[in-house]
Amino acid sequence: MPDKDERYYKAYMEHNTISRRGLFRALSGGTKRSTSQSSRAIRSSHHELDSPVVIRSVARPPGAVEEFLFQQICNECGDCAAKCPEQVIVMNSGLAELSLDYGYCAQCGACQQACPTGALHGQNNDIQLRPKFLSACQNALFGECTLCAEQCPSSSISIVPNTSPVVDEKSCDGCGRCKQACPFASIELNLNVELNGVY
Missing domain, CATH: 3.30.70.20 (Alpha-Beta Plaits)
Structure with missing residues (x-):
């Protein structure tokens, strides 16, 4: 899994305000506890700031980050689709999505390893x-x-x-x-x- 780059943190910061301690914790890798706290902070910031809520409407590859973040940090490279051994990832409007009409997801992790931006960071493999x-x-x-x-x-x-x-x-x-x-x-x-x- 590639390290999170500048685009990831820029998109994250546009949607969430965190403390200096939280920033350093995120940059140093953090902990599972801080990851769950960040998720709660992201959700609560939507309610407090009345920012637009983006609801996922298509299936994304395993490990996809929250939809509003995914849409900003996916760089439309198609590396995940190219590396998928089951060939069930398609690029639609430049973003990766799963098409399970003629195949299934083997949850092999190849797409996550191929993703250069961290849009498929691997925290949750549930395709939903x-x-x-x-x-x-x-x-x-x-x-x-x-x-x-x-x-x-x-x-x-x-x-x-x-x-x-x-x-x-x-x-x-x-x-x-x-x-x-x-x-x-x-x-x-x-x-x-x-x-x-x-x-």
Whole structure:
């Protein structure tokens, strides 16, 4: 993972006021505790300053920073898309986004290592996509299909015969393997806005 450069800190400072101690802590790498405090400070600064809130509307590669920051520090280089072994990262309007229509995210970290700006800094690998099971789900219709659950690397899908599968929202990372495993096209992936927080 590359070091955070000047563009990262400039974009960060435009949206958040921090103390001198906080600045030095950020420059020296900080701690996990200070990272979570920074996230809370960013969210609270949106409310206090009445600054515009940017809600993520598309899936970003794993490790993407908050949306308002991502849009400013992604330099549109496309290195993440070029390094993705699954070829599921596309550049749309110059910004990286995931397209899991014909593949899944292996969470391999290649995109994060390739990113020169820190837009994919690796703090949270949850893609924020969640499966929605459609009416053609074979398990709901006939009670005999477990393909989606078998392919889930985090065991987030529970199967009960003759009902739609149930997803554990907390352990699901949105990789899309379940969708690719379903030969009946009865799974769609939706961005979970509630997981976005205030970005």
